[in-house]
Amino acid sequence: MRKRTQLVGFEFGYWKHSQYITEFLDNSLDAIETFHWKEIEKSDSRNKFSLDQETALENLSLMQDLLEEETFDSDDKEELSKEKEEEAGEIIDKAEIEVEEEVQRIIDDLEELLKPIEDLVDIEPIVVVRLRESEPPSFLTSELSQKNVMNYTIEIFDNGIGMSKGDLRKFGKYLASSKSVELKQTRGSQGFGAPSAFSDAQNTTGKPIIVASKTSDMVYANTSEFFTTSKNEKRYLIHPVDFDSPFGHGTYIKLNYLNVKYVRGYVDTYINETALMNPHITILFIDPYGEQITYPRLVSSFPKQPKYAKPHPSSTNIGDLQDLIAKSENLTVSAFLQENFVRVSPKTAKEIIIIAEKDLQNKNNLLILKEGFITKSKKKEDPIYLLKKEKRVYGRSEKLRDKIIIYSLKSDDLKNDYWTLISEFINKDKNLISINKSINKHNRRIETVNTKKEQKNIEKEVDKLVKEINKINKQNEEIKNQIYELIKRNESGLLELKKFPSRTEYEDLIREVQISKAKPVELSNEQFNSLFHAFKSIKYMGPPTDTAIPVGDRVLENTLVKEIGLKISENIEDFDDPVSNLVSVKETLLKEKKKQESLSSEDAPLDRSVNNSEIEISVSRILASYDILENNGDPDEFNNTFNKVFKKLDDESGSSYRDLLNYFIDIHSKDDDFASAETRPPTSGKGLAYVVEAALAYCNDPKKLDTPKRSRDVLSRFVNRTPKLRDSAECAITKAVQSVNWKNYKLDTFDNNLPKGPIKLLVNVSGPYVHLMFKSQSKNALAEDEELIKEIKYCLEAIGRRLRAYLNKKDTFRKTEKRSSVIERYIPTFVESLFNIAKTTESEYKEKSSPEELERLMKEAIGKKTTLKLIVEQRTEKPVIQKEGERKEIPKKVEIEWEKEVEEAVDEKSRTEDHKPETETFSEKTLLKWTIKELLEYSKEFDISISPNSKKIDIINKIQSYKKTEAMVEKPTIEVEEELVKLISKRPESLENYVTSKESKPIKETPPKPKPKGIIPQTIQTTLPVITTDKIIATLNNEWQNITHLIFKLKIKDMMDARYLQNRLKELVRREKVEMLIIKNKKHWKLK
């Protein structure tokens, strides 16, 4: 058997394990995707994956452990039987009985492997990979035995499209891959991988390869056991046999290979990264230590099917063209070009052919004229022939038929005229050659030039030369026409050569020159070369970009979040509207509003509508609140606060409502991790269309994601979703990542300028022709390309900007937190001193207050001014103070001032209606929360003395500050201040009454227009756990329901939530609140 391992180099070493995995895992993923895409195109598909089920894989590992031992046994048997054959010296087809036994063994193997997932095998896109260590082979050479070499069995199953019998027969041969026919954005591409692996496997162990496969159209699966041979043929030990398979469609491959001992860090990394980029497929991996790693499917949809992409001329090399031409069935070259390449229009095809023909004419010294051909003689003495097709009767037929007639130019005049023309033509051609040379020179210079300006200059020159070429070409055409005219005019000077010795030679020449008339398959070598040069010399439009399908930034983000377990508050827009909730909330809101209005003013119209989007947000908030409730363990307090505020949601321009939102946002997103992905729009350069995407996760929990010690662990490179683990330093992706200035984005870097921190960075390059972008055949590193590096850099910088914003925000939070802790530390000392004084002096608070109370009040005031609690506390506490204040006399001055203002305000109101909304809609509470600056600005806007609300506070502030300066000298400020506060709290009613009695319209009706502190940000973040235990119990009833029912009822669309639900259900069963029963392999639940 010839060693063919060189094609895809398989060498002993840790990498070899992952090489095997790479070859087959990629194929499997492709197969699954192909199946899915095929199925979803059918309108009545029954076999397609149902992507809504939960992946019940928890029990898998347990069962697997039990099975493990058995499999080893069967394996040993197998080995024994094989070794016997080995001894026999020659591999012969097995007797029928033996074949039956062997097939049974394969089926048993397969069933063992699939048993744990038998429920899922037809509905869940799944790949199972099992790698096992078997006994070290006895025939080891001394060279190998030193290396701690073991025998490994790899089994891989996927429930993809499967192979038909015919395909199966081809499988294992080189270039039998589907991808060499149709070039799509797929993982593998050339069909070398699997055959190379087979070859290595049988070369190292001498054991056959077992393949079983079934498409959804087949009733039985087909299996065979074979060797591949050096003639690219298969030698069967078991010829393809039908059998009943435990799976509906898919492929199973089992082979043995020899390699150094398996260690972790290669295969598992590869599978892990594959799972990251392919979250739409469940991957199960059982490593040689028996450990099972599960990567459940994380998304409920597949990526878009990539379009079939025709090759682009710029990225086509001569071999490709040759292959295509050999296979083509087109009748003309023009049709062939148009059909097989993208961006080749009829016009460009014609252009290509003209160029090719011109080349051929020069080479063969035969010029094509309008009618006929003429030789291009180089010397004056040479005979000149004119070849022409004419209708003649010749041969046996009596009809007129085309015949090539050869004339020679006889008359000297004609010859001379011809000569003058043809010499001009030849001169022009010579010019052309020199011009082409200088163009090449310029092109070479461009590459060495540094500045853009110089580059442009050269380009300009080249353009000039190209124009000149075109001109010359036209002139030459003109000359040819002139020759044609010349001959037509002097037909008498022609002499028909009836018996011409080299007639066939000239006939061949005609065929050679006329590429446009030739069949592509029949092109001669010279023609092909000319065609290829012409094909490459033309400028084409870039390839269409719709053939490159990215994974998608959303998918990447989610995968990162789920895979690492980041704590990320989701965007509120992502939240699926719980319709029923919305409706009920809306109703409550309306009811609440009506109630309030009927209380406040009887004749007010009741048709106030509730803003839909506001409710939506509020509902999300409510749900978010439950999360806080569970997390912070302070449910009662929170619930109370929440209820209070929610009831007041309607009043006072919804300011309290907004406070609530802000409060949640703050509470919620403060220790968020960060995940962001960016997908660039597809680009096409140099004949390749590709799309670049990147994702970055930043984790605050070192248990989940710590700063890697090695720089290469930070970055994961992918090409068409396939992880690339080797040659990272040479890859264009690495270079691009290094070119980003990460310090700008608040990230530290390693010495090689890769970012450093608790981060994970993924970069994926997808496109139909990426295999052409690799540096070498090993397909591990992308070649450096300016355009590609720029794309990746832009992509990373976009993410970097987001990261910086996030890190900045985090810093601010940390500072705030530090501040509160510092302030909190001082509170007891402060209060102690304060209260000690109060105790010994005749303070009015001596009896009423306690240090604990003061401390509590101050602690609550820490943090943001607008916290929810603060507002609520204020509401409950205030009356007490006010009562105390009542005893004091209201300073007269202030009272008068107040009355005056009311009058002024009302006057103003009746005069200018426009000002009303602004002036009226602010509650005193809102205003109290305003900073003085804002108030001042506001009052400036509305001419201070007019708007009563802001004015009031403004005055308070002024009086406060003013009084403070004098207070200590004369009178106590506090009394004044307190009375003012009291007055404000009274004011709205009085004012309202006053106004409503005067005007028919209630002021309250005016919408809340000016927003005190910015509108609610569009991208409010919050986690939205839909499921609570209460909710689950509410959904359950006395009928048996399975998980899909529950998922439907709870409107879960996220796998994580579904898993959460599952766990909750388990817990409920344990607590005996819920009954569980397995019906048809599925768990069903009902209430007890």
Add this chain to the structure above:
Amino acid sequence: MASKSENWDLKATKQLFQEYLNRNLKEQKNKKILPVETVEIDDLNKTQALKRIREFIDSIIEKIYKDGRPSIFLPSRTTGNIIWDEENDLLLLGKQIMEKQFHSLASVADITRVMKVLEKVNELLLKDLHATKREIFYSAVTLFGDQKNSDKCIEDVASMLYTTRNSTHIVASAKGSCVGRLRIRDRNDIIDLEGLGGGGWTISPMLDNVEIIESDAEFILVIEKDAAMMRLAEARFWRKYPCILLTAQGVGNVAVRMFLKRLSKELNLPVFSLVDSDPYGHYIHSIYLRGSKRLSYESPFLATPNIKLLGVLTRDLDKYKIPNSARIPMNKQDIKRTTDLLNEDFVKKNKEWEQDLKLAVKLKIKAEIQAFSSHGFEFLTDRYLPEKLTTGDWI
């Protein structure tokens, strides 16, 4: 020399004394009026101070009940808020108000310390005791961290209550001494300052316990340096020329300045200062004259606006032929300080003083009081002082 000294009759000083006596009779009627834009500071007695504290505490608690965010307001003591009252020749505080919030990282420590000091002040007032700044610092070392902080808070408390520091019963440590023709009562002890030998009476910081009984002095002499004081005390200067001698050993602290103020106010005597002929000496003089910037709000209670700078003036160096060996060249810092002084309003107003400082800058020379000992140790007491006092050679 001794025979010569008999001739000095202190004519000029006596004249000035007479003048003061006459003026005082008139001045008794019209009280001092402070400019409008300044903050008024009261000297409070115990009960008044306690009342103010109570009011303040109430306001704080009220604020806590209102929004849980207490803050205190006090007059700003930055340079921008210090106003020179031309009429009375005093530095006073303007009306800029500073807010210290509890819920701000910048001031939370400050406000807590202020509250601590206030607590101590309250205690002192209640028990009618006095404490030094140092004692206050040690009452809560961890909170204050550094005595600088507690000193600052003590001043904050005083200004916050719009009163003098003395009214808060926090006193500076005693540093000055006094000797001469004066009899006082410290609580129950009657002390005759003439009979205390050379050391004199250490000025008590608890001046509210001190009562001035009588004196037949004709002027008061404030001396910068203890050494010069010893010289005068040894010569029993006050026997020959009826006077009271006072020293603070450097910059006059609150107790010394307050005592001086009381002496000059109650006894109505001309006050002279004898300082080194260097910018620092002139600065010390200016402290007595119009108060320090830091305690500017207390200026009316600490400053002695009618103090005269007797010496050593720059022009005296040539006049009394101080040898070059006793003259010290000014360094850069000295020159800078002198020019700084020249920029002060109160210096600009006093032409003679300005001239003398300009002369100093021109000659770039300074000298200490001890420079006179180059003419013999008795020169200061027998010739220099009497001559100046007689001829009225002061600024």
